[in-house]
Amino acid sequence: xxxxxxxxxxxxxxxxxxxxxxxxxxxxxxxxxxxxxxxxxxxxxxxxxxxxxxxxxxxxxxxxxxxxxxxxxxxxxxxxxxxxxxxxxxxxxxxxxxxxxxxxxxxxxxxxxxxxxxxxxxxxxxxxxxxxxxxxxxxxxxxxxxxxxxxxxxxxxxxxxxxxxxxxxxxxxxxxxxxxxxxxxxxxxxxxxxxxxxxxxxxxxxxxxxxxxxxxxxxxxxxxxxxxxxxxxxxxxxxxxxxxxxxxxxxxxxxxxxxxxxxxxxxxxxxxxxxxxxxxxxxxxxxxxxxxxxxxxxxxxxxxxxxxxxxxxxxxxxxxxxxxxxxxxxxxxxxxxxxxxxxxxxxxxxxxxxxxxxxxx
Amino acid sequence: xxxxxxxxxxxxxxxxxxxxxxxxxxxxxxxxxxxxxxxxxxxxxxxxxxxxxxxxxxxxxxxxxxxxxxxxxxxxxxxxxxxxxxxxxxxxxxxxxxxxxxxxxxxxxxxxxxxxxxxxxxxxxxxxxxxxxxxxxxxxxxxxxxxxxxxxxxxxxxxxxxxxxxxxxxxxxxxxxxxxxxxxxxxxxxxxxxxxxxxxxxxxxxxxxxxxxxxxxxxxxxxxxxxxxxxxxxxxxxxxxxxxxxxxxxxxxxxxxxxxxxxxxxxxxxxxxxxxxxxxxxxxxxxxxxxxxxxxxxxxxxxxxxxxxxxxxxxxxxxxxxxxxxxxxxxxxxxxxxxxxxxxxxxxxxxxxxxxxxxxx
Numbered sequence: 001x002x003x004x005x006x007x008x009x010x011x012x013x014x015x016x017x018x019x020x021x022x023x024x025x026x027x028x029x030x031x032x033x034x035x036x037x038x039x040x041x042x043x044x045x046x047x048x049x050x051x052x053x054x055x056x057x058x059x060x061x062x063x064x065x066x067x068x069x070x071x072x073x074x075x076x077x078x079x080x081x082x083x084x085x086x087x088x089x090x091x092x093x094x095x096x097x098x099x100x101x102x103x104x105x106x107x108x109x110x111x112x113x114x115x116x117x118x119x120x121x122x123x124x125x126x127x128x129x130x131x132x133x134x135x136x137x138x139x140x141x142x143x144x145x146x147x148x149x150x151x152x153x154x155x156x157x158x159x160x161x162x163x164x165x166x167x168x169x170x171x172x173x174x175x176x177x178x179x180x181x182x183x184x185x186x187x188x189x190x191x192x193x194x195x196x197x198x199x200x201x202x203x204x205x206x207x208x209x210x211x212x213x214x215x216x217x218x219x220x221x222x223x224x225x226x227x228x229x230x231x232x233x234x235x236x237x238x239x240x241x242x243x244x245x246x247x248x249x250x251x252x253x254x255x256x257x258x259x260x261x262x263x264x265x266x267x268x269x270x271x272x273x274x275x276x277x278x279x280x281x282x283x284x285x286x287x288x289x290x291x292x293x294x295x296x297x298x299x300x301x302x303x304x305x306x307x308x309x310x311x312x313x314x315x316x317x318x319x320x321x322x323x324x325x326x327x328x329x330x331x332x333x334x335x336x337x338x339x340x341x342x343x344x345x346x347x348x349x350x351x352x353x354x355x356x357x358x359x360x361x
Numbered sequence: 362x363x364x365x366x367x368x369x370x371x372x373x374x375x376x377x378x379x380x381x382x383x384x385x386x387x388x389x390x391x392x393x394x395x396x397x398x399x400x401x402x403x404x405x406x407x408x409x410x411x412x413x414x415x416x417x418x419x420x421x422x423x424x425x426x427x428x429x430x431x432x433x434x435x436x437x438x439x440x441x442x443x444x445x446x447x448x449x450x451x452x453x454x455x456x457x458x459x460x461x462x463x464x465x466x467x468x469x470x471x472x473x474x475x476x477x478x479x480x481x482x483x484x485x486x487x488x489x490x491x492x493x494x495x496x497x498x499x500x501x502x503x504x505x506x507x508x509x510x511x512x513x514x515x516x517x518x519x520x521x522x523x524x525x526x527x528x529x530x531x532x533x534x535x536x537x538x539x540x541x542x543x544x545x546x547x548x549x550x551x552x553x554x555x556x557x558x559x560x561x562x563x564x565x566x567x568x569x570x571x572x573x574x575x576x577x578x579x580x581x582x583x584x585x586x587x588x589x590x591x592x593x594x595x596x597x598x599x600x601x602x603x604x605x606x607x608x609x610x611x612x613x614x615x616x617x618x619x620x621x622x623x624x625x626x627x628x629x630x631x632x633x634x635x636x637x638x639x640x641x642x643x644x645x646x647x648x649x650x651x652x653x654x655x656x657x658x659x660x661x662x663x664x665x666x667x668x669x670x671x672x673x674x675x676x677x678x679x680x681x682x683x684x685x686x687x688x689x690x691x692x693x694x695x696x697x698x699x700x701x702x703x704x705x706x707x708x709x710x711x712x713x714x715x716x717x718x719x720x721x722x
Contacts, residue, residue: 011687011699029390032413035699035712052413285649286695288717302694310672310717326372331664333647336370338396339375351396356649356671359720 009075009300016074016096018088020047022058023080023276026284028053031291033195036300041070041215046154048339049080061088071095078254078299082109082274083155099203099299100254101326104274105271107250108152111184114272116352121249123242124268127187128259137171141187147188150174152181162220189268191261195229198280199243200255200304207247207295208304209240210287213315215259215279221347224278225315227286228360235262242267255280255295269301278349282315285335311356318351329353364698370436370661372396377435377457381408381417383700383710385639386439389414391653397661402431409700410441422449425578432456439615439660442472443635444516460564460660463616464636468611472545475596482610484603485629487622488548489566492539498532502544508549511535513542523581542605550629552622556590559641560604560617561655561665568608569655569665569701570601571648574676575619576640582708586676587679588647589721596623603628638708643676646696646715673715679712681705690714 009015017024020042028038039055040047050056055073059066060086071077071092078099089105091350092098107117115125121222128142130257131150141148152161159328163177164170165185194217199209214229215222231239246269257277259270280291289297289305297304318325323344329336338351370376376392378385383704389410395684397691411417416420416434420427422445432438432453446716471614471713476486487568490501502509507529514524524538524548525531526707541712556576558571575590576583592600602620607630612685619639632707637642641652650658658665690697699712 011684012701012703025393029393029413031391031700032386032701033696035701036413037701042693051398051415052390053399054412157514288646288694288715297691306694308694310720323372330658333667333669335394340373340393340398342373342398357672 006089008353009036009147012037013075013300014039014054014073015296015300016070016077017080018042018048018077018084018092019080020044020049021080022048022341022351024049025052026281026292026337026338027080027243027276027295030290031296033293034296034300034302036296039074040071046342049124050245055290061085064091067091067233068095076299078295079105079181079274080275100252100274101250104250104256105250106270108274111151111186111317112182113273117249118246118269118272124243124266126189126268128271129185131183131185134175135170137185137188138177141165141168141171142265143360144185144187148186149186150178150183151186152178153182154181160220161236185295189261189263191263191268193230193262194259194270195231195239195262196257196277196279196281197239197261198245198255198257198277198291199247200243200291200293200298200307201247201252202298202304203253203301205248206304207244207346208307209243210283210291210307211309212236212239212278212283213279218319219347221319221349222317223315223319225282227282227309227315229315231262235267235357239267240253242269246268246272250274251299254298255291256360278317279315281337281352282354283309285315285356286311286313286339286360294303307353309360312358314357316355317349318353320346320348320350362426365637368662369665370397371519373398373435374436374661375400375415376657376661377402377431377438378410378414378441379438379445379453380441381405382441383409383702385410385700386413386667386700386708387441387642387653388441388656391651392518392657394654395657395661395663397657400431400435402428402443402474403481403662407455407703412701414503422446425452428452429456437660439656440466441636442587456556460466461613461617461635462611465611465613465617469633469635472512472547472632473514473543474650476545478610479607481629482606484628485627487550487631491544492544492546495532495536498536498546502529502532504525505546505548508556508618510547510549511539511544512547513539513544515542521581522700529584550622550631552624552629554591554623555620555631556600556619556623557586557618557638557640558600558604559616559618559638559652559655561659561668562605562613563659563665564614564662566609567665569668570604570607571641571644572650572670573597573600573621574640574643578706579680582680582710583639583678584680585678586643588643588670589678592623600628605632607633611635615659616652639678639713640676642713643715644673644696645674645698647674647721648719673693673721674717675716676708677712677714677719681707681709681711684711 163174283290524535
């Protein structure tokens with residue numbers, strides 16, 4: 001268990017963030033609001049988080065010396081992505097605490113482990129089976145049925161590392177798509193809508209969740225999150241309790257994103273992310289204390305905000321050349337968040353916008 | 362006049378900020394949200410703005426070489442305080458545009474010029490007279506009466522450089538307090554309340570003002586700003602029109618703070634500040650686009666937000682050892698903004714908090 005006497009970081013302390021993308025950028029800004037200094041570890045030079053951080057260790061995750069210096073410079077360390085090399089974590093953790101913990105990271109780094117964990121704590125997932133060989137896939141298809149989706153166990157995000165099977169004939173192509181990587185076959189879920197809950201747990205076990213948001217994807221990438229989601233009061237309660245269940249089971253410290261499919265038989269957990277989450281960006285406009293600050297508060301041993309929402313919000317991602325719409329967007333009363341990325345590549349998250357649509361009911 | 366074909370800065374451009382305090386810090390964060398890079402010029406090393414900026418030129422305002430390099434590194438330059446040495450501005454402006462313009466800066470750097478300007482455009486100020494000698498002061502007292510307050514014409518802020526005259530006997534002490542600096546005697550105003558309007562003007566002349574906030578001071582330093590202010594609809598309209606009048610008359614580009622005394626005979630302009638203003642910090646919690654982003658939008662040639670307020674807010678400054686209350690404040694659902702200053706000296710602005718008190722009516 002986490003020590004309830006967890007050290008409370010004083011303002012002026014340094015928070016380390018592994019990863020220099022937009023999540024690291026917004027975490028860094030949130031940390032600065034609380035008077036913390038920030039230190040980014042990221043191999044890329046002109047990265048989004050480095051623009052707003054005190055320090056940037058520009059080094060590879062295999063650079064033991066740089067990792068050691070980074071860890072020594074920080075009072076606590078967190079991360080913006082789940083695929084951090086284990087060796088790097090070993091080096092860092094020997095020097096400075098990392099939140100969320102390694103177990104949470106290990107669980108969510110691997111789709112199969114994640115689904116096993118969720119099943120173990122009594123939550124529903126899509127039917128799933130591990131697949132390493134063509135024979136595994138055949139058996140899995142027999143067990144789960146078609147249509148289904150084959151996904152790499154590790155390193156997948158935004159629809160990458162996935163292959164759909166609409167008929168058994170697609171099996172060969174799907175195995176080719178995995179390129180030899182261990183995979184998991186997931187049955188299709190007949191869901192009406194996807195929602196996500198952003199929850200935070202502090203070191204002393206306090207939990208605070210934001211209202212569920214309703215997600216719409218395009219081309220496998222989150223397009224919009226709308227709050228409030230169209231859920232009944234009972235569903236909202238269920239979604240939050242389920243998220244608390246996950247946070248407690250992992251003895252988690254920090255903010256987590258939990259994606260849920262809404263089905264006639266209840267929620268099915270699609271995915272958990274051991275970090276701040278794109279579907280929680282709306283909290284910047286809807287809450288006094290947003291998901292980024294909640295995360296920083298949790299890892300710093302501070303009390304959490306209560307997660308209450310003062311406004312309804314629609315968050316929309318700006319993907320690739322969506323940024324060409326900026327001149328028009330800037331004419332509206334919408335909060336713009338750009339990530340400082342130079343090239344608007346296809347499918348690249350360039351920024352997001354938050355539109356307040358009214359006071360919360 | 363400003364060229365209406367003013368250059369529109371693209372994201373990725375660099376915004377220079379003279380001054381590395383908390384206003385520079387929050388301007389820098391706002392600029393980063395719009396995808397701009399930021400460059401701070403500030404002699405002090407570990408300054409608040411440097412923690413969140415891309416670049417920090419740590420050099421003195423007399424360092425011609427550093428000023429030149431700074432100006433060359435920026436696409437547009439602005440400032441967080443009005444007392445920038447003229448020579449430094451000359452060097453910078455020869456290379457890169459500065460907003461707001463020099464005339465606005467010159468006007469507001471000098472209390473006497475400021476009051477002359479306000480009077481010229483038809484606004485009410487406290488009765489005032491320039492004072493350089495003891496004889497000037499005697500004449501001024503005859504003209505204005507007692508009680509009155511003697512203030513240095515330049516470099517005063519947060520009640521510094523001021524001396525109260527409650528009787529003619531205080532004249533000698535007041536002159537001593539001025540330490541030979543040119544001063545202005547101001548008559549006392551019998552006002553019910555102080556409000557301020559934060560207004561922004563873009564290069565093409567568009568103006569957007571936030572709702573007036575009601576200010577309470579303690580020991581000459583702003584303590585709280587409450588929005589909405591207790592004003593009639595007609596008063597709110599007057600306050601905004603008056604602010605627009607000032608912005609237009611100065612051909613101003615950027616955000617300005619206008620402090621107004623509410624009296625039975627209308628508004629009396631206490632002071633104008635050619636920059637974002639402490640009494641506008643509430644906009645971070647009450648508006649989709651806050652005063653800092655409005656300023657950045659204006660100087661970057663972007664469209665302004667409409668200034669609309671979605672929530673009522675009370676902003677409270679954390680001065681000196683007010684920060685000792687942080688553990689309790691952190692337990693409430695209040696947005697905390699700390700400035701990253703190491704020492705909580707007496708009277709030093711360490712941060713502020715914004716509490717949302719409800720949806721705007």
